[in-house]
Structure formats: structure tokens, C-alpha cells
Amino acid sequence: MRASSFGFVGPLGAGFLALLAIAAILVPLANLALPVGSALHVSTAAMSLAGKYLCYALLAVALDLVWGYCGILSLGHGAFFALGGYAMGMYLMRQIGSRGVYGNPSLPDFMVFLNWTKLPWYWTGFDLFPVAALMVLVAPGLLAFVFGWFAFRSRVTGVYLSIITQAMTYALQLAFFRNDMGFGGNNGMTDFKDVLGFPVQADATRAALFTITCVALGGGYLLCRALVTSKLGKVLIAIRDAESRVRFLGYRVENYKVFVFTISACLAGLAGALYVPQIGIINPSEFAPGNSIEMVIWVAVGGRGTLVGAALGAILVNYAKTLFTSGAMAEYWLFALGGLFVVVTLFLPKGVLGAAMDWLPTRRAAPRERTQPSAARDDDGRGNLDPCELT
Amino acid sequence: MTAHLTRSLLYLDGVTVSFDGFKALRELSLTVAPGEMRAIIGPNGAGKTTMMDVITGKTRPDKGHVLFEGDIDLTRLDEAEIAGLGIGRKFQKPTVFESQTVEDNLILALQAPRRVASNLTWSVGEAAARRIDDILETTRLAAMRERRAGSLSHGQKQWLEIGMLLAQEPKLLLVDEPVAGMTDAETAETARLLKEIAQHHSVVVVEHDMSFVAELGVQVTVLHEGSVLAEGSLDKVSADERVIEVYLGR
Numbered sequence: 001m002r003a004s005s006f007g008f009v010g011p012l013g014a015g016f017l018a019l020l021a022i023a024a025i026l027v028p029l030a031n032l033a034l035p036v037g038s039a040l041h042v043s044t045a046a047m048s049l050a051g052k053y054l055c056y057a058l059l060a061v062a063l064d065l066v067w068g069y070c071g072i073l074s075l076g077h078g079a080f081f082a083l084g085g086y087a088m089g090m091y092l093m094r095q096i097g098s099r100g101v102y103g104n105p106s107l108p109d110f111m112v113f114l115n116w117t118k119l120p121w122y123w124t125g126f127d128l129f130p131v132a133a134l135m136v137l138v139a140p141g142l143l144a145f146v147f148g149w150f151a152f153r154s155r156v157t158g159v160y161l162s163i164i165t166q167a168m169t170y171a172l173q174l175a176f177f178r179n180d181m182g183f184g185g186n187n188g189m190t191d192f193k194d195v196l197g198f199p200v201q202a203d204a205t206r207a208a209l210f211t212i213t214c215v216a217l218g219g220g221y222l223l224c225r226a227l228v229t230s231k232l233g234k235v236l237i238a239i240r241d242a243e244s245r246v247r248f249l250g251y252r253v254e255n256y257k258v259f260v261f262t263i264s265a266c267l268a269g270l271a272g273a274l275y276v277p278q279i280g281i282i283n284p285s286e287f288a289p290g291n292s293i294e295m296v297i298w299v300a301v302g303g304r305g306t307l308v309g310a311a312l313g314a315i316l317v318n319y320a321k322t323l324f325t326s327g328a329m330a331e332y333w334l335f336a337l338g339g340l341f342v343v344v345t346l347f348l349p350k351g352v353l354g355a356a357m358d359w360l361p362t363r364r365a366a367p368r369e370r371t372q373p374s375a376a377r378d379d380d381g382r383g384n385l386d387p388c389e390l391t
Numbered sequence: 392m393t394a395h396l397t398r399s400l401l402y403l404d405g406v407t408v409s410f411d412g413f414k415a416l417r418e419l420s421l422t423v424a425p426g427e428m429r430a431i432i433g434p435n436g437a438g439k440t441t442m443m444d445v446i447t448g449k450t451r452p453d454k455g456h457v458l459f460e461g462d463i464d465l466t467r468l469d470e471a472e473i474a475g476l477g478i479g480r481k482f483q484k485p486t487v488f489e490s491q492t493v494e495d496n497l498i499l500a501l502q503a504p505r506r507v508a509s510n511l512t513w514s515v516g517e518a519a520a521r522r523i524d525d526i527l528e529t530t531r532l533a534a535m536r537e538r539r540a541g542s543l544s545h546g547q548k549q550w551l552e553i554g555m556l557l558a559q560e561p562k563l564l565l566v567d568e569p570v571a572g573m574t575d576a577e578t579a580e581t582a583r584l585l586k587e588i589a590q591h592h593s594v595v596v597v598e599h600d601m602s603f604v605a606e607l608g609v610q611v612t613v614l615h616e617g618s619v620l621a622e623g624s625l626d627k628v629s630a631d632e633r634v635i636e637v638y639l640g641r
Contacts, residue, residue, distance in 0.1 A: 071602045232510040234495050245486045251560065252506045259507045269419030301393060 002105025008229045009222070012357075016308045017218050020107045024214035027209035030240060033156075034170045040143055042052050046202050050323065051281030055275040058217045059316035060298045061307050062267035065224045065294070068305030069233065070260050071240030073158075074328045075292045077268050079172050080140035082286035085286075086176075087139050089282040090123060091132030092200070110184045120182040129196055136273040144265030145258060150177050152254040152261075157243065166289050178300045188283025189333035195277050206278065213274045217311065220267045227263070229305040297341045303351025393577070399461065400425045400563055401446065406455030408441055408617075415441040416452070417617040428589035430625075431597045432605045433614035434637060439597040440483060442573065442614070443565050447480050448473040459563070468499035479561035483568045483597075489541030493532055493551055495522050495538050500555035522558065530554040530584065535635050546577035553584060564594045570603050582606040599623075 006014040030042040059081050066072040098105040102112040106119060147168060148156065151161060179185035198205040227233055238246045239253055246253055276282045285291075295314075302313020317340070324333045337374035348355045401423040408416040416438045425431050431439055444450035446459060448470045455466040465473055469472060474480075488496050501519055504510070506595065514563045515523070527533040530550040535543060540551060549569055556564050559611040581606075582603055588594060598604055604611060611628050615637045623626045628634050 052616045227511075230511055231498065231513040232507065234491060234499055236512055237491060240497055241488050241490055242472070242486055244449075245482075245488070246499075247470040248474055248480050249500055249555070250471050255507050343556065 012308050020218045024211045031207050044206050047210050051213045051278040053318050054213045054217050055271045056314040056318050057311035058220045058271040061220050062264040063295050064299050066264045069228050070236040073162045074165045076169040078292035080167035080265040080268035083134045083140040083270035084272030084274045085282040088273035088276045091124040092192040093189050094127035099223040099265040117378040123177050140269035141262050141266040144262045148258040152257040168291050169292050170285050173284050176284035183354050190281040196209050200277050209278050215354045302346050303353035306353050307351030309351050376388035404456040405454045406452045408452050414617050419618050426596040428609045430609050430611045437614040438617040477562035479556040479559045480565045481552045485552050487540040487548050487551050489490045493535045497558050500558040502560040524558050526554045546573050570600050625634050
């Protein structure tokens, strides 16, 4: 590995982390320290909205790790995000205690409503933050491990894999809709009161959650970046570009895929867990197949196989979505999103970030930095977003 | 296992493979001795590539034995396990990792633990760096080290793939049509490279190009319709009437 002045993160990653650090400090300060009337004041709603974007950015980084670097086009990452969110939601529900509508000290309102008399066994321990925090990672990680174990050992790749990941998230959505699953059914979980003893609605708590989200995104990025710049990362890229060749070199491709898929799912779960207290609700709509497809668009727009681009894409697309859906154009959002995907695929196959890097003098973009999948296909000038090619 | 089996590095006996009724290999038997270099020739559809697929675990034979180093049954193992035993393969169409540099391609191929955990922390040590330098020298790719493999010429890709084979340090190299699409100068260079490699490794070369095979000057096995038609020196098989009829005479 060639040592640059920015270490293994590179200049782009260093800039990204610096921006995150500035946001992590200045945004909460602008919310808490500046008076409401000040021009620089950031409202709590705006801060939570930005926090939501950053959760999505972490999710996009996780997705880019498997799609951009290992060629696994997961259309089910929403499921891992939602599972992390549910684990956090369960903890927050248990923190409500006797302050619920029915005043039951141990049962959440929706269970009282269903005439349940005791907590289901799988809610055990969720009143304890360390247990819930562990489950935020373990629940999606375990699902990804088991799913990946079967899918990758059977050498399911390409569109077939994408389709079964869609089926997985859809099946979970249907399951979580059911009241007798014990996760609040259709309504999900909401009306949270405290997190770790701090009131979840308070400005200071929201500010802390925002900062923690910045740290989580930075940490998630560093982890992924460390993975993709290691020799393991070279193996992942090789799997993406020529899977069977990697087998003939003696690598067990399925083990690499299961490993990276599980790591990615854990990061997606973490993103979901940070999302829930800032948004205040988790329900089965998070498992909707469409959500998982939208995530792929964020990554494609930002620039696949760059990590920073994925985060950027998530923020850009979601900001556009907020602007679009709050006006008279709201009904046309899905058309705009679909159109965006088509335009990016046709004209910016490397995404916004890839296009921007191409504009810079070539010496800035050292060959090592440019591991984007489309770069491999420069020679024949084809785009990189055909899922059939991503095996 | 009988004693004569253990002396051969690769032993194929009665191997049959059929695809939807078409017999790609029928009762193919072949042995390669340790340190030997063998050329396999034959017309299109003779089963040369299928034979490589069987040896490397890509295709399972319907019947027959495929033994490596006397007693390892290759038909029970998958691609990664077979590669781990020390059988390296170069494909007909050069298959290198195009978006990665020439050096990274060699790093990926280099003999080293293949487990996930080992590769999280692996870095190029002194011995590995020297090995990479040597291979770049041998394959005449030293100047291309930092180039993306996708930007190499066809011939250079073939050499890079041979270099990757060397980096694996296999006991047996299977080389499928190494000079297809090469210029005459590149072909001569490749023959030199393979002869150099054959000094320390067992090599099986599948090739169409007769002048190239002549240049290698090794034992030749002629395949036809999935089984061995003739075996011996190139001069001997070229004189064989059946060989002339199915292959050379056309």
C-alpha cells in the first residue's frame, strides 16, 4: 500500500471526515447555543432531518460495500435497516414504563390492547440498553449471515440474488404487519419517551443523537474504507469483476461474500437504530421493497464503489425528496426519482462523485483511488448499472 | 493404490463427460509425470477445454478417475480446494482482474493464506515484494506494474495471467491456448517463457498452433472426439495416419 499524506482514507475520505466532524460540532451548537431568532440558528426539526439523512448515508455506505466493491446487488438492505430500527424501538418502548396510555409498567400499550398478559420471550432483556444495542447489530447480522450462507454457497448471483433479497424484505414486511408477531403490527412502535434516561424530544437529546450519528457515519466509513483498501478489498473487487477466476486462485468466494454481507447488514442495522429515536417511529413500511430499491439509487447517483459517493448520494437524493414532496409536485416524486436513475445511468455512469473526479486533473485521481466498477469497462465505453453484469 | 500411480503427478483414467447426451470426453486416459511438460493438441471440440474443466473441478465427470499426486481424488473437490492443492490454470480467453493494477493482480495470485481473516491484515512483506519483482521481470511486465490490467495489450494480458500462475507457485500448471491471438514475436516470447517455467514445474499446454508446439519440443498428446488418438513426439504423431486424417491432413 502506498502511503499518502492522508493514510488509507485518501484526500477525499479525509475531506469527508473533516466535514462530518465540523457538522458534528457546529450543528448542535447552532441549535443549542444560538437564540431562536438568530439567522444561524438551526431548528431541532432541521437538525433531526439532517440526522435522518446521515442515517441514510450510513446505510448507503453499507450498501456500497457489498454492491460497489463485491458486486452483490442487494435489494433487501431495507430489511437490515428496519431490524436495527426495531431493536432500538423495542428498547424505547420498554423505557416508556407505566407512562403509556394503559399505564402497564412492563407491557407496551399495543400488547395490553391485544389482551396479552406477559411479554413474549423474545422481548427479554430489551429494557437494558446494552442488550438492545447488541441486538441492533446481532439481529440484522444474523439474518444476513444465514441468508448469505445459503445463497452464496448455492452460488446464487446477479439478478437472482437481487430478486431473493427483495423477497426477503417483502416477507419480513408481511410478517411484521401481523399483530401476533408482537412487534406492534401495522402501527409499529412510537410515542417514545426516554433514551438512556434523557427525554427523547428534548433539544439536547436530539443534538446528542445528531452528533452520535455523525460519529457512527464516520466510523462506518472508516471501517468500510479499511476493508476495501486491505488485501481483502482486492479480493472483493476481484470477485466483483471475475468471480470464477477468483475461485481458480483458491479463494472461497462464498466466505468472502458472507463476511462482507454480514458486516454491511450490521452497519445498516446501526443506521436504523440511530434513525428511530430521531424520527420517533418504526413500522413495517420500513421493510417495503421500494425502500430497498431507492437505496440502490442513492448509491448509483452518488457513485458506486467510492463509499464517500454513496453517502453523498443518499444525502442529495433525500434532500431532493424533502424539497419535492413538501410542495405541489409531491405526487410526481417517484417519476422524478425514476427519471433521475435513468439520467444517471445514461450520462453519469460513475455517479456524481465519479463524474466530479473525472473533471479533476488525472494526477489527483491516482489509479489506486479509482476502483470504480465502470472503470473496468472504460475500454468498451459501456455503463455499469445493468444488474445482469453485476455478478 | 498401486506404486506406478503414485509416480504420476496427474492421472486420468476412463474419464467420461457428457452434456445433454453429447460426449465431450469419452474414456479419456492420460498421465503426466512430475516435472513433465506436455502439449495437448486436437481439432475444435476434441475435449481439450473440458479436460481442463474436469481437472480443475469446474465440471464433474460422469465416470472415471482423476487423481493428483497419486491418491488425491480431484472429482470430490471444488475449484478452490483444487487450486489450494497446487493446480493453477490459465484460461483460453485471458482472464485478469481488469480494474486492478498489474501488481495487484499478482498480489491476489501470490501464494499466501486464502482465508478471510488472514487477508484482513495481510500486507506485502519483503519476500512477497521480491517474488513480485521476479515475476514482473520474467513476464517482461516490470514497466507495466502500476497500469490497470484492463489497459494491457492482448499478449501482455496472456503474460500477466502466466505470471499469476507463477505467483500461485503451483505444482501443475494448466495453460489453455497461451498464444491464441498473439503476434509471431509474442508467440516466440511465450514459448521461451513456458520453457523457462517448465524447468521447475509440471506444465500441460493446450494449443492449436503447431509451430508453437514444435518450438516447445515436448511430448504431444492428440485428442479427438474426447479420447486420446495418439501420443509421442511431435514428429511421431505427425506421421500417424489417423492423426493426419482427423487433424493435420485437413
